[in-house]
Amino acid sequence: MLELSILGFLAEEPLHGYELKERLKALTGHVRPVSDGALYPALTRLVAAGKLDQHTEQGASAAPRRVLSLTDLGREDLLERLRHPGQAEITDQVRFNTVLAFLRHLPDREEQAAVLRRRLDFLLTPTSFFYDDGRPVRAEETGDLFRQGMLRVARATGEAERAWLQEALDVLAQPS
Template sequence: MLELSILGFLAEQPLHGYELKERIKALSGHVRPVSDGALYPAITRLVTAGKLDQHTEDGASAAPRRVLSLTETGRADLLERLRHPRQTEITDHVRFNTVLAFLRHLPDRREQADVLRRRLDFLQTPASFFYRDGEPVRAEETQDLFRQGMLRVARATGAAEREWLTEAIAQLDQAS
């Protein structure tokens, strides 16, 4: 997801490393913080693979900064990642939000809708944080106040997301 975030933010504009880190942190940092030890090796991998270009610019009041930009190879990789997200990028809420943050870069509305349909299909499957005899436990079936809270919040969040996904898919289908 770190590489997707890097490619996605650089598709919007060239950035230097610190700006890129701050944007990634704003997107998912409270849930999955990004460290310099993860960010800069990922940038190096993408530069080595020809997906990013880098050049040095004078800093406003600091030392020269390394500015990163997306290459055509990087843009093609970004679009492929958005077109065909891995299953964990569909099922994990934080990872899916990262895909969602950059899905607008995918120019084909049908392909955008296909990604949303995958998420909606996943959300239609009954699930729970807790199971009894292989069956999902519902909020009404537990006496634990705190687990009941988790399950009720998850249900409400899931319902809101399914409603939005259904509306968005209809809008994308109508436009294509």
């Protein structure tokens, strides 16, 4: 997901490393912080693979800074990642939000809709944090106040997301 986020932010505009890190932190930092030990090796891999260009610019009042921009190969990689997110990118909320953050870069509305349909299909499958003999436990079925809270919040969030996904699919189905 880190590489998808890097490619996605750089598809919008060239950024220097610090700006990129701040945007990554804003996107998922409260849930999954991005360390320098993960970010800079990922940038090095993407540059080596020809997906990013880098050049040095003089900083306004600081030392020179490395500015990164997306190459055509990087854009192709971004679009491929958006067209075909892995199962974890569909089922994990934080990962799916990362896909959503950049899904607008896919130029084909049907491809966008296909990704949203996969998420909606996942959300329509009955599930729970807790099970009784293989059956999902509902909030009303547990006597545990705290588990009940988890289940109620998850249900409300799921209902809101399913409603939004259906609305978005309806919009994407309209002629552009």
